[in-house]
Amino acid sequence: KAGVTQTPRYLIKTRGQQVTLSCSPISGHRSVSWYQQTPGQGLQFLFEYFSETQRNKGNFPGRFSGRQFSNSRSEMNVSTLELGDSALYLCASSLTTGTSGGELFFGEGSRLTVL
Amino acid sequence: AQTVTQSQPEMSVQEAETVTLSCTYDTSENNYYLFWYKQPPSRQMILVIRQEAYKQQNATENRFSVNFQKAAKSFSLKISDSQLGDTAMYFCAFMKESPGGYQKVTFGTGTKLQVIP
Numbered sequence A: 001k002a003g004v005t006q007t008p009r010y011l012i013k014t015r016g017q018q019v020t021l022s023c024s025p026i027s028g029h030r031s032v033s034w035y036q037q038t039p040g041q042g043l044q045f046l047f048e049y050f051s052e053t054q055r056n057k058g059n060f061p062g063r064f065s066g067r068q069f070s071n072s073r074s075e076m077n078v079s080t081l082e083l084g085d086s087a088l089y090l091c092a093s094s095l096t097t098g099t100s101g102g103e104l105f106f107g108e109g110s111r112l113t114v115l
Numbered sequence B: 001a002q003t004v005t006q007s008q009p010e011m012s013v014q015e016a017e018t019v020t021l022s023c024t025y026d027t028s029e030n031n032y033y034l035f036w037y038k039q040p041p042s043r044q045m046i047l048v049i050r051q052e053a054y055k056q057q058n059a060t061e062n063r064f065s066v067n068f069q070k071a072a073k074s075f076s077l078k079i080s081d082s083q084l085g086d087t088a089m090y091f092c093a094f095m096k097e098s099p100g101g102y103q104k105v106t107f108g109t110g111t112k113l114q115v116i117p
Helices: none
Strands: A005-007 A010-013 A019-024 A031-038 A042-050 A053-057 A064-068 A074-078 A087-094 A110-114 B003-005 B010-014 B019-021 B024-026 B032-039 B046-052 B064-069 B074-079 B088-096 B105-107 B111-116
Touching: A005 A087, A019 A087, A019 A110, A031 A074, A042 A064, A042 A074, A042 B105, A053 A064, A074 A087, B003 B088, B003 B105, B010 B019, B019 B111, B024 B074, B032 B064, B032 B074, B046 B064, B046 B074, B074 B088
Parallel strands: A010 A110, B010 B111
Antiparallel strands: A005 A019, A019 A074, A031 A042, A031 A087, A042 A053, A064 A074, A087 A110, B003 B024, B019 B074, B032 B046, B032 B088, B064 B074, B088 B105, B088 B111
């Protein structure tokens, strides 16, 4: 069974540009969440999607957005990039649909560098 | 809002020895889940162990065990017989039980563990 796949793995952008990151969850997983990982801040929750609906959102500016498709694949977009957006962006999928506290399965991440 | 605190940014342990990683959390919830995730240098995060708050018995997975103190809001991870492959960042995480089913996991800032041969 294939794991969580994130593309691209590495990318370099300049300030002001926008970027789109993609995440394909494990087959059968309908919940996809995104995290930003930086050395100083650890993992910060961005948002979570389930059945194409955003169920929860973290404390990030509106420049950060996401969506989920009918096949559960998810994308996140960051517009008007800032230097501080340089980070590892992690996607995680889960089987949990209810109140069962499911395990998160992570991808290898997309390493974004903003110059 | 929930917070998770890992007070040990870095730790080291000799191979075959035992090490304990600390984690405390703050919540007003009664039903929740706690996790330890491991992120090796290759970056893919994997689950090490999980604990349901309603269970008094501490979770154990082979060489990994937790000391869950609900009243003290403490959730430490003990690694016995440390191996070189245990070298990684370890994240403590909290997830509350939600009727809506949404998942918002709060992570600590991590503890970098180095196992020394």
